[in-house]
Each structure stands twice: as C-alpha cells, then as structure tokens.
Amino acid sequence: MxxxxxxxxxxxxxNKKMSQKQNIQLPEGGLGxxxxxxxxxxxxxxxxxxxxxxxxxxxxxxxxxVPTIGFxxxxxxxxAERRPYxxxxxxxxxxxxxxxxxxxxxxxxxxxxxxGAKLPKLVEYLRIISxxxxxxxxxxxxxxxxxxxxxxxxxxxxVFEFREKIYEIFEEVCGSRLTTNIGRIGGFExxxxxxxxxxxxxxxxxxxxxxxxxxxLFNRNRxxxxxxxxxGGIAAERAxxxxxxxxxxxxxxxxxxxxxxxxxxxYEDFNLSIPVGSTGDVYDRFLVRNEEIWQSLSFIQQxxxxxxxxxxxxxxxxxxxxxxxxxxxxxxxxxxxxYHFKIVMGETDIPVGEVYHSVEGGNGELGFYLISDxxxxxxxxxxxxxxxxxxxxxPEIIKGSMLSxxxxxxxxxxxxxxxxxx
Amino acid sequence: xxxxTVKQQLIDxxxxxxxxxxxxxxxxxxxxxxxxxxxxxxxxxxxPSLGFTFLNDLTAIxxxxxxxxxxxxxxxxxxxxxGLRIRMKVYTDINKPDVxxxxxxxxxxxxLEREAYDFFGVNFxxxxxxxxxxxxxEMDYFTLRKEYxxxxxxxxxxxxxxxxx
Numbered sequence: 244m245x246x247x248x249x250x251x252x253x254x255x256x257x258n259k260k261m262s263q264k265q266n267i268q269l270p271e272g273g274l275g276x277x278x279x280x281x282x283x284x285x286x287x288x289x290x291x292x293x294x295x296x297x298x299x300x301x302x303x304x305x306x307x308x309v310p311t312i313g314f315x316x317x318x319x320x321x322x323a324e325r326r327p328y329x330x331x332x333x334x335x336x337x338x339x340x341x342x343x344x345x346x347x348x349x350x351x352x353x354x355x356x357x358x359g360a361k362l363p364k365l366v367e368y369l370r371i372i373s374x375x376x377x378x379x380x381x382x383x384x385x386x387x388x389x390x391x392x393x394x395x396x397x398x399x400x401x402v403f404e405f406r407e408k409i410y411e412i413f414e415e416v417c418g419s420r421l422t423t424n425i426g427r428i429g430g431f432e433x434x435x436x437x438x439x440x441x442x443x444x445x446x447x448x449x450x451x452x453x454x455x456x457x458x459x460l461f462n463r464n465r466x467x468x469x470x471x472x473x474x475g476g477i478a479a480e481r482a483x484x485x486x487x488x489x490x491x492x493x494x495x496x497x498x499x500x501x502x503x504x505x506x507x508x509x510y511e512d513f514n515l516s517i518p519v520g521s522t523g524d525v526y527d528r529f530l531v532r533n534e535e536i537w538q539s540l541s542f543i544q545q546x547x548x549x550x551x552x553x554x555x556x557x558x559x560x561x562x563x564x565x566x567x568x569x570x571x572x573x574x575x576x577x578x579x580x581x582y583h584f585k586i587v588m589g590e591t592d593i594p595v596g597e598v599y600h601s602v603e604g605g606n607g608e609l610g611f612y613l614i615s616d617x618x619x620x621x622x623x624x625x626x627x628x629x630x631x632x633x634x635x636x637x638p639e640i641i642k643g644s645m646l647s648x649x650x651x652x653x654x655x656x657x658x659x660x661x662x663x664x665x
Numbered sequence: 666x667x668x669x670t671v672k673q674q675l676i677d678x679x680x681x682x683x684x685x686x687x688x689x690x691x692x693x694x695x696x697x698x699x700x701x702x703x704x705x706x707x708x709x710x711x712x713p714s715l716g717f718t719f720l721n722d723l724t725a726i727x728x729x730x731x732x733x734x735x736x737x738x739x740x741x742x743x744x745x746x747x748g749l750r751i752r753m754k755v756y757t758d759i760n761k762p763d764v765x766x767x768x769x770x771x772x773x774x775x776x777l778e779r780e781a782y783d784f785f786g787v788n789f790x791x792x793x794x795x796x797x798x799x800x801x802x803e804m805d806y807f808t809l810r811k812e813y814x815x816x817x818x819x820x821x822x823x824x825x826x827x828x829x830x
Binding site for chain 1: 689690692694718719720721722724726727739741745748750752771772773775776777780784797798799800808809813815
C-alpha cells in the first residue's frame with residue numbers, strides 16, 4: 244500500500260475556475276439570481292439505467308443533486324431467507340448483470356467458506372478464467388459507454404463484438420449468456436468443453452488487436468481528454484471515506500484490490516500488477532479500467548497455461564452434501580439418489596456461523612455477509628454492493644460541474660441499477 | 666497488527682464495554698454496549714496504531730427470540746493498509762431501537778444506515794436524512810424483520826412441517 248501517502252492534486256480546480264468565469268453578473272437591484280430544478284431520470288437515455296436525480300441548476304451548472312434509488316428493488320435479501328443455498332445463485336446474477344459469473348462464484352465461495360470446502364486447482368483456475376472474462380465484459384461496457392456519452396460511438400461498436408464473443412464462451416460453458424448462473428457450490432457441473440477452450444483461445448488471439456485499436460481511439464484523443472480530464476474527480480481520502488472500491492478507488496491512487504489484499508481462489512499463484520491513477524477523475528477511471536482489461540487477459544493466459552497439466556476430470560470438489568450428483572447417477576446409483584434427495588429437500592447439515600466473503604467484482608468489492616442458523620436457507624444474507632455504497636458520493640462529485648459532465652461521470656462510475664437496488 | 670493486538674487495545678481502553686470476543690472464520694467479532702458504539706468507532710478510526718478508516722459494510726439483523734436485544738447492527742471495519750477486517754456488533758431493543766449514527770465518521774454509513782432503517786427500523790440517532798431508501802415513504806412496517814414471512818401465512822394447502830423453514 245505504497246500509494247496511500249501520495250498527495251493528490253485537486254481535481255475540480257480547473258472546472259471551478261471555468262464555471263466562475265461563466266457566471267453572469269446581474270445588475271444591482273435587478274431580479275435575484277434563480278436556480279432551476281431539473282428532473283433527470285429515472286428513465287432517461289443518458290442515465291443508462293433507472294436512476295433519478297433531482298438537480299438544482301444554475302444555468303448549466305449543477306448546484307445540488309438528490310439521487311433517488313430503489314426503482315427496481317426486488318428484496319433479494321428477503322427472498323434469500325427462504326431459498327436453499329443452491330437457489331440463491333440466480334439472485335446474485337441479477338445484481339451486477341454485466342458480470343454475473345463474478346457474483347455467482349462469490350456466492351459459491353461464501354458457502355464453501357462456511358462449510359470449509361477445499362477446492363481442486365482446476366476449479367479455481369477455471370473460475371478465474373470465467374471471472375476475468377466477465378470482468379473484461381464489464382469494463383468494456385463501462386468504458387465504451389463513456390465513449391458514447393462523450394460523442395464517440397465507434398469504440399462502442401468495435402468492442403461490443405468482443406463482449407458478444409465473451410457471452411458466447413459463457414453460453415458454451417453454462418448455457419446462458421447474461422444471467423449465467425454459472426457453476427455450482429463446489430465447482431462446475433462439467434469441465435469446459437473443447438469448443439469453449441477453442442473459443443477462449445480465439446478470443447485471446449483476436450481481442451488484443453481490437454483493444455489496442457480502442458485505446459488508440461481514446462487514450463490520447465484530444466476531444467476525449469478535454470471532456471474527461473478534471474471531470475468528476477474525487478480525492479483519495481474522500482473516496483475512502485465514501486467506501487469506494489474497485490477501479491474507482493484505484494483511479495484515486497490507492498492500490499486496494501481484493502485479489503491481492505484478501506486473495507481467494509488461488510489468485511496468489513498469479514502475477515498481477517494493480518494499475519492506479521492519481522486524480523480519480525473520469526479519465527483516470529477510464530485508463531485504469533483499460534489497463535485492468537490487459538491484466539485480465541494476462542490472467543486468462545496464465546490460467547490457460549496452468550490448467551494444461553491438471554487432471555480434467557476433477558472439475559468439482561468432493562462435497563456430496565452440497566454438489567448435486569449427475570442425473571444419470573441419480574437414476575442408477577443409490578448413494579447419488581440419497582444425496583440428490585437430501586440436497587433438494589434441504590436435509591443437509593449446514594454449519595452454524597457467520598461468514599463474510601468478498602470478491603473483486605466488476606465495479607468494486609462485492610461482499611456476501613451470510614449468517615447461518617443451520618437451517619435450509621440463510622438466516623440473514625446481506626450483499627455488500629459496491630455501487631450502492633459509492634453512488635452516495637455522486638452529488639458531491641458533480642456539484643459545480645456541467646450537466647453533460649454529470650452524465651459522463653455517472654457512466655464512468657459504472658453504476659448498475661440492479662446492483663444498487665438489489 | 667493482528668486480531669489479538671486489536672482486542673487487547675480495545676479491552677485496555679474500554680474494559681467492560683466491549684464483550685463477547687470471538688473469531689468466526691478468522692474475523693474478529695465483538696459486541697459493544699449500545700450507547701458506546703460511536704466512542705469505539707472513533708477510537709478505532711483515530712488511533713494511529715489501529716487505523717480502521719474504512720467502513721466495509723453496515724447492516725442489521727433481527728433476532729426475535731433475543732428479548733431486549735432483538736436488533737443487531739453490524740459494522741464491518743477494515744484497516745486498508747494492513748488488510749485486517751473486524752466486525753463490531755451493537756444490540757438494541759426493538760421497542761426503542763436507538764443507535765447513534767456513524768455518519769459523522771464515515772460518509773459510507775449514510776445510505777447503509779438508511780437501508781438498515783428501511784429494512785429493520787433501526788433508528789439512527791443524529792442521522793442527517795433518515796428516510797427510507799428502497800421502499801416508499803408511506804410504508805409503515807419494516808420488511809426484513811422476521812415476523813414478515815415471505816409466503817402468505819394463511820395458506821392452508823401446503824404442509825410446511827417437513828420441508829422448509
């Protein structure tokens with residue numbers, strides 16, 4: 244944590260000066276200056292999701308903002324209290340739906356931590372492959388949409404083809420694309436198929452070229468830099484106090500990444516460098532995410548090399564009480580039938596205890612706080628949703644900036660309505 | 666810094682106020698008397714040798730059988746530099762669920778406390794804007810309390826005795 248001591252330049256300084264210049268000096272004794280209330284959202288094309296912000300505007304400058312959330316609240320925490328553990332995975336799909344595998348596996352790992360399961364290396368590496376693919380998809384959506392919001396549509400079209408390719412890989416692995424419900428408690432339902440591996444290899448071969456092109460379009464693009472530098476910045480201390488995590492925190496210069504701070508799933512076997520920014524503005528967030536895409540690609544490459552010499556038949560842990568046996572065994576083997584019955588009917592013994600497990604999600608620390616009373620479903624399950632926590636900093640970030648900057652800031656924070664509202 | 670040293674420092678400073686230390690799955694968990702939560706949070710935040718400056722998570726839990734201490738507010742704090750997490754619990758009476766707000770120390774606590782209020786009805790004393798965050802303002806009950814079961818409790822066509830909670 245070297246970067247904690249870095250002193251940060253004030254990101255909004257430039258902006259403030261500009262807006263002060265543009266203030267109209269009204270004549271003495273004239274009408275007083277008035278502000279306008281503007282309702283942005285909840286269904287506005289520029290907000291990318293159901294977000295409502297009631298803005299107080301002075302001309303085109305934002306004086307104050309009041310965000311309202313909860314439009315797609317589905318009470319997942321309550322629903323989870325009636326569901327058996329293996330049926331909670333589909334709920335996690337719908338949190339950050341841009342990177343569902345990360346959520347699914349975060350939940351699986353929480354239960355595995357509770358029951359004290361030890362996983363084979365193959366499972367951990369396959370999980371890393373799926374999670375890093377999901378992270379790439381998540382970052383691609385976010386970064387290309389920053390481009391769209393600043394008026395550059397081309398990059399969005401370029402990279403979305405590869406987001407589609409990632410979804411094809413998921414489809415090959417688990418059958419679904421967006422809300423994946425990938426894997427099970429204890430591992431995967433099957434090993435990745437030959438076709439899935441071939442698709443991953445294709446992706447690794449083709450994607451870097453496109454990513455380079457994407458970066459060439461934006462990174463040193465004068466218009467893009469003017470639109471994003473010094474916009475929506477937050478200082479490191481404020482970001483920490485607001486509970487920022489993920490790329491948004493790293494853009495302020497703090498190298499806090501769950502993958503290295505609290506390693507899980509054998510991340511310690513890999514070489515990882517954490518990209519950090521310095522000013523925490525939109526441009527830094529963009530660059531940090533781009534760099535993380537390269538890191539994720541390197542992870543997938545390393546994991547693909549590592550699984551070459553692992554036994555492909557061990558794709559799940561030996562957890563008969565939790566891992567649903569294959570259907571053909573259920574019909575032919577007594578033991579498998581018994582375990583199948585026990586799992587489905589909720590007769591397995593689950594340890595009593597409370598456990599917190601967090602994973603590095605697409606937009607920050609996704610935590611699961613699970614309290615088990617030994618029953619069939621959790622006594623209480625709380626999701627620490629990263630963007631729910633850092634969205635509350637939004638009014639502070641956009642105060643004093645232009646309306647169009649507020650839109651870019653919102654997309655650069657990678658806010659996902661499904662995750663905020665849970 | 667380890668769990669042990671933090672525990673020792675807390676006991677030296679607060680004595681009887683901090684109780685019930687345990688370490689489920691490696692995370693130190695302890696209980697604080699309800700009206701002392703801010704003092705302990707402040708100490709954990711400000712003491713240079715502790716530095717728990719990051720509020721990871723805040724939530725509430727309802728234990729209906731725990732008479733007089735039905736609602737628990739759980740703080741998950743982290744020292745980012747050392748990567749150490751601790752869990753602090755405060756129990757309060759459901760008939761008078763008053764807990765001091767942590768918003769003066771952590772901005773994070775603002776919406777998390779609003780969520781805990783929305784779901785469990787914990788009254789965070791001193792919170793700048795304690796209104797519901799997910800549900801509508803007109804709602805007059807707290808949804809995640811255990812007395813509200815998910816399924817219609819008058820339903821008679823299903824025998825829940827064997828399967829399910």
